[in-house]
Amino acid sequence: MSNTIDEDPTAPMSVKRWRRFAMDRLYVNEPCGCPIGWLDLKTSERVIKLPSHADVFERAVAEWLAAHPDTSSALMSLRESPDDQKLPASEEFPPPPAKAELVPTKVVSSPNASDEPWTDLAENLPGQAVRARAIAEQREQPLLTWLARILGVHTDERGWRMGEKGEELVARQLDKLGDNWHVLHSIAVGNKGSDVDHLVMGPAGVFSLNTKHHKKAAIWVAGNVFMVNGQRQPYVYKSRHEARRVERILSSACGVPVEARGVVVIVNPRSFIIKEQPSDVHVVNRRRVRRWLTAQPAVLDEADVERIFNAARRSSTWTQRPI
Numbered sequence: 001m002s003n004t005i006d007e008d009p010t011a012p013m014s015v016k017r018w019r020r021f022a023m024d025r026l027y028v029n030e031p032c033g034c035p036i037g038w039l040d041l042k043t044s045e046r047v048i049k050l051p052s053h054a055d056v057f058e059r060a061v062a063e064w065l066a067a068h069p070d071t072s073s074a075l076m077s078l079r080e081s082p083d084d085q086k087l088p089a090s091e092e093f094p095p096p097p098a099k100a101e102l103v104p105t106k107v108v109s110s111p112n113a114s115d116e117p118w119t120d121l122a123e124n125l126p127g128q129a130v131r132a133r134a135i136a137e138q139r140e141q142p143l144l145t146w147l148a149r150i151l152g153v154h155t156d157e158r159g160w161r162m163g164e165k166g167e168e169l170v171a172r173q174l175d176k177l178g179d180n181w182h183v184l185h186s187i188a189v190g191n192k193g194s195d196v197d198h199l200v201m202g203p204a205g206v207f208s209l210n211t212k213h214h215k216k217a218a219i220w221v222a223g224n225v226f227m228v229n230g231q232r233q234p235y236v237y238k239s240r241h242e243a244r245r246v247e248r249i250l251s252s253a254c255g256v257p258v259e260a261r262g263v264v265v266i267v268n269p270r271s272f273i274i275k276e277q278p279s280d281v282h283v284v285n286r287r288r289v290r291r292w293l294t295a296q297p298a299v300l301d302e303a304d305v306e307r308i309f310n311a312a313r314r315s316s317t318w319t320q321r322p323i
Helices: 051-067 069-077 128-140 142-151 156-174 235-254 286-295 302-312
Strands: 014-020 023-029 035-040 046-048 182-189 194-202 205-213 218-222 225-228 260-267 271-276 281-285
Touching: 014 051, 023 051, 035 051, 046 051, 051 069, 128 182, 156 182, 156 194, 156 205, 156 260, 156 286, 182 302, 194 235, 194 302, 205 235, 205 286, 225 235, 235 260, 235 281, 235 302, 260 286, 281 286
Parallel strands: 205 260, 218 271, 260 281
Antiparallel strands: 014 023, 023 035, 035 046, 182 194, 194 205, 218 225
8 A cells, every 4th residue: 555645754755847838847746646736947836735745845846956956046046036136045945825826827708707716727637536536445445455456356446546547648648739739637527526537629629538448458339339348338428428518618618609529538458449430429549549639620710729728727617507
């Protein structure tokens, strides 16, 4: 069983640099993968998602910057006072406020925009939602989880872990899309535990991606019929339903009709046979998902894409009832 920070404060944190959409940030996560916070390497802004772990966050950031002196020097240049005097060493990494508040980098008003507080979903990591479920399952039944792993028995915890890995692999393909595309991961929808694995927005439109990680499985698709190792699965129906829900929510948030298309992305199958694609849902292997998206005809201009993205990135968009 993996240790959490509460169990072992000295456990090494995961520190990853993320550069995309003109942003350059340093993310600090627990050993189990739970996010602690991030540092903007361009503005020195900090966002602490776990205030109780602020000291651990600062230590991890300081160690990373010490190992990357060029980045550290650039960051320190932002901290100089108006008279070009550097801050005292003791203030080099000031503690974060008790409650960090995220300021969105882009906000576009829409007719139905809400004034309620929101968080920026662009900070979500791939597989974040299923990772949380796996951790919860492990903490509730640590002995059973350990035994199942030893014996190779499938459990809910193992299923969530497989889902997390699948979403991370798909995200790697989506990271290769151009700067005129936007991608959001692990979007919680409503209050019943539903989530969208990946929401992709670009010139070709809006796509709701549902990742299915079936390692070494036989996949066979003919229209609405989706078979995994000879067993029928409701993936096409669920993808279609999810896309319609995304349409309603984004149309309400943007104040104009927004169309979305459902996509089922298969990860690591043994065989993959498509006899016939469903009429309004596309099924694709994760290695071809980027190529398929960029091959679709353009239907949105840059302003449309930005408007939809700025509505979709607000957490409050997905918790309101569509008008």
